[in-house]
Amino acid sequence: MRITVIITSLNDPRIANALESLDKQTRKADEILIADGGTNWDIKSVCDKYHARLEHLEGNIVESRQKALKMTNSDIVVFMDTDEVAPEFWLETLVRPIEAGECDFDGGPTKHYEPKSGAERYIDEVEDFIYENQVPVDIRYLPLGNSAWRRDVLMAIGGFDTSISTSEDYDANLRALSKGYRGIFLKDAWLYHDHSDLNSYRKLFKKRYLYLRNAAKVYLKNGALQSRLKTKTKGRIRHPFHIIEIAMKPIALLDALIRP
Secondary structure (H helix, E strand, C coil): CCEEEEEEECCCCCHHHHHHHHHCCCCCCCEEEEEECCCCCCHHHHHHHCCCEEEECCCCHHHHHHHHHHCCCCCEEEEEECCEECCCCHHHHHHHHHHCCCCCEEECCEEECCCCCHHHHHHHHHHHHHHHHHCCCCHHHCCCCCEEEEHHHHHHCCCCCCCCCCCHHHHHHHHHHHCCCCEEECCCCCEEECCCCCCCHHHHHHHHHHHHHHHHHHHHHCCCHHHHHHCCCCCCCCCCHHHHHHHHHHHHHHHHHHCC
16 A cells, blocks of 8 residues: 655654654655645755655645645545654654554554653643553544554545644544444554653643643534533543642633633
């Protein structure tokens, strides 16, 4: 089966590390498609070095991904971010169950580098919590970065909803599952996630509020808010910032209800 790896980018030099790791894979991608939203430095030279296809697709991340999805005809579409670095076995491990007909989409967890700030440490803990306590028991929580999909499945559900600016992964998961498609979690298909750019609590607050608001919009849109609120999850996040995030949740939900 033909594989395309899609990476959305915007002014992130870490894309060089991501592309270098793809170049070392035991299973090579047939195509690496960079959906760039308007990088203001010479990203083309980096893409050319690793034989990646560069497309200038202006818009937010969701819009760029949707445009990129329509520009490839591969059987399997894999999503990776500019701040991720894959070990050499990653792609082979990720696509194997789809090629074997065991699922329609899948994904793996992330590992982290040593955090340089409290904000970075918090987002690392959040991801660990998601991959250790949520995704293994409920695949609808699977993040898009580090996931693989049958392209025909994504096209059958209409791709990504460009009316939302984040949480398009949960939206796609919910729509795919509602139509009977199968998703699985692969704990061995991990890659590194570099959160070093999240180096202040101001950035963290903005990022998490936007996530909470858009996640609420997605659950409201798909009629899944009630089941989400009833979900009991094992484990806990011990970082002090989590108290602030808990306080943000009802505000973000109200915001999602009153703002389109």
